[in-house]
Amino acid sequence: MSNNGFGVVVLDLDGTLVDSSEDIADAMNHALSAHGIGAVTAEQVAAALGGGPTILVEKCLTAAGLVTFGSDLVASVLNAYSDRYRAHPATHTRVFDTAGAVLPALHARGVLIGVCTNKRTAIAEAVLNAVGLSSVIGAVVGSDTTPTPKPQPGHLIDTVTALGAGDRRVLYVGDTDIDQQTAASAGVTYAQVAWGHPGVPAEHYLASFDDLLSIV
Structure with missing residues (x-):
């Protein structure tokens, strides 16, 4: 175990571990069309990520120029x-940065690695498999397999x-204030990636995933 005593690293997925904005934008634009x-851009999608699929759709509808819309439209687009x-x-x-080697x-x-994402679990698992990280991820928990999704x-x-994990010390790695709030509420040490949203407070800042090799 490391000097910091972290035996567990849990990561957010979209915007933290993987850049999925182009694939999400493709799927969203297919639905919007x-x-x-x-259409929306990949940049608009990236800015809308973090709150789960329903919030993603709502933000993308707004980005596409809709001033008002009802829950039926949101459900149909979703x-x-x-x-x-x-x-x-x-x-x-x-994958972002050097995650493919560091994880x-x-x-x-012997570090336990998990993914805590507001993406739905089956899609998250498909993404991790596609980028070649499934074999090192011990648990994937999406918003559909917990009664209390982030930021809870x-x-x-x-x-x-x-x-x-037992009593092993946990480090949570994310890219948004939602991730930071989740870690703080759970009493878990938080690390913010440099490519994430600006101004998010954290105990550790990762200029690169390589930094985890000395932090953990």
């Missing part, structure tokens, strides 16, 4: 988006429990 709504995204989860998705190195040290602390606690 089917409803006669204009269904079309989900179908498309499940069929094409990782055509363009890539296997931590796993080899139960989501992170459920992920740690699923890893069988």
Whole structure:
């Protein structure tokens, strides 16, 4: 175990571990087009991530120029988006920075690694498989497999429990204030990635995933 005593690293997925904005934008634009709504950019999608699929759809509808919309439209776009995204989860998705090397190195040290994401679990697992990280991830808990999704602390606690972490010390890595709030509420040390949202307070800041090799 490291000098810091972290035996567990849990990561957010979209915007932290992987850049999935292009694939999400493709699926979203397919759904929006089917409803006669204009397209959104990958940058607009990236800014809308973190709160789960329903909030993503709502933010994308706003970004596409809709001033008002009802829950029926949100549900219909969400269904079309989900179908498309499940069929094409990782055509363009890539891992950020050096995650592809660092996570296997931590796993080899005996560090438990989990993913706590507001993406739905099956799609998250498909993405992790596509980018070649499934073998080192011990638990994936999406927003559909916890009764208390982020920013509620139960989501992170459920992920740690699923890893069988016991009393090992946990580090949570994220990219948004939602991630920071989740860690703080759960009493877990938080690390913010440099490519995440600006101004998010954290105990550790990662200029690169390489920094985890000395922090953990």
